[in-house]
Amino acid sequence: MDWVKASLEAGKGLLRPPTEGAGPPPEIRPPPVLVPIRSLGANHRGRIAWHLMALDPHDRYLRFGFAASDEQIQRYADSVNFDRDEIFGIYNRRLELIAMAHLAFSVDPNLDACAEFGVSVLKSARGRGYGARLFDRAAMHARNEGVSRLFIYALSENTAMLRIASKAGAKVERDGSEAEAHLYLKSATLDSHLSEMVVEQVAQTDYRIKVQVKQFWDFLAGVQAIRRDIQDAQRNSPK
Numbered sequence: 001m002d003w004v005k006a007s008l009e010a011g012k013g014l015l016r017p018p019t020e021g022a023g024p025p026p027e028i029r030p031p032p033v034l035v036p037i038r039s040l041g042a043n044h045r046g047r048i049a050w051h052l053m054a055l056d057p058h059d060r061y062l063r064f065g066f067a068a069s070d071e072q073i074q075r076y077a078d079s080v081n082f083d084r085d086e087i088f089g090i091y092n093r094r095l096e097l098i099a100m101a102h103l104a105f106s107v108d109p110n111l112d113a114c115a116e117f118g119v120s121v122l123k124s125a126r127g128r129g130y131g132a133r134l135f136d137r138a139a140m141h142a143r144n145e146g147v148s149r150l151f152i153y154a155l156s157e158n159t160a161m162l163r164i165a166s167k168a169g170a171k172v173e174r175d176g177s178e179a180e181a182h183l184y185l186k187s188a189t190l191d192s193h194l195s196e197m198v199v200e201q202v203a204q205t206d207y208r209i210k211v212q213v214k215q216f217w218d219f220l221a222g223v224q225a226i227r228r229d230i231q232d233a234q235r236n237s238p239k
């Protein structure tokens with residue numbers, strides 16, 4: 001199937017091997033692992049708020065440009081426009097949103113081919129390439145939506161974010177404590193659309209499996225709790 005091959009080829013940024021610290025030398029690195037990144041809908045607002053509130057004040061400052069309070073984060077999560085913008089997320093097996101990105105499309109009709117990228121990864125999940133993969137995923141979607149310029153606003157001290165942007169080919173301009181990076185995107189092709197369909201399907205399937213596995217473990221935990229209660233009651237009942 002040519003289009004599947006083409007899709008995987010075009011989506012290879014999303015198949016970069018995860019980086020674990022310095023890691024083994026390239027020749028003995030494990031084969032690429034797909035990180036399922038799914039598009040999130042309005043029913044994920046609660047988890048989006050949970051994820052952002054799990055960031056410490058410094059990370060909130062890096063993400064939003066100010067140390068957002070829990071109330072401000074809640075307002076942000078409540079106000080995401082899922083009809084216009086796109087939110088991408090990476091869930092772990094416990095269905096915790098460990099990484100997310102917001103691709104915000106321009107509301108200015110003169111700049112309708114522009115979008116802005118913002119991202120956050122929980123501390124416990126950093127350095128595995130999730131930030132870079134979310135960037136690749138968002139750039140793929142932006143391109144398919146007709147965006148030609150993707151902007152990233154970051155503080156100049158934000159080495160990790162600026163590295164993700166410059167490695168993707170973005171031009172970084174620093175202005176004192178702030179930096180702006182912009183990346184020109186290629187026009188969409190049939191292959192880029194098919195690639196996105198494939199990676200989204202894989203991610204949706206992965207999420208459904210995680211939901212089922214979690215429901216199963218929750219059910220087993222419930223059964224165990226009932227069993228323990230019965231055993232305790234039997235032990236404590238008068239002989």
Ligand SMILES: CC(C)(COP(=O)(O)OP(=O)(O)OC[C@H]1O[C@@H](n2cnc3c(N)ncnc32)[C@H](O)[C@@H]1OP(=O)(O)O)[C@@H](O)C(=O)NCCC(=O)NCCS
Pocket residue numbers: 019059060062063117118119120121122125126127128129130131132133153154158159160161163164167
């Ligand atoms: C920026 C952020 C998303 C990066 O997430 P991540 O998943 O750890 O990033 P990656 O693992 O994809 O690493 C990307 C690159 O940055 C480098 N990097 C990661 N952390 C770094 C650090 N603390 N200092 C220097 N470089 C770092 C990585 O080595 C990698 O470069 P490489 O590909 O050459 O090896 C994460 O640090 C974060 O959530 N920060 C708080 C919020 C924020 O700053 N958002 C960005 C502004 S919108």
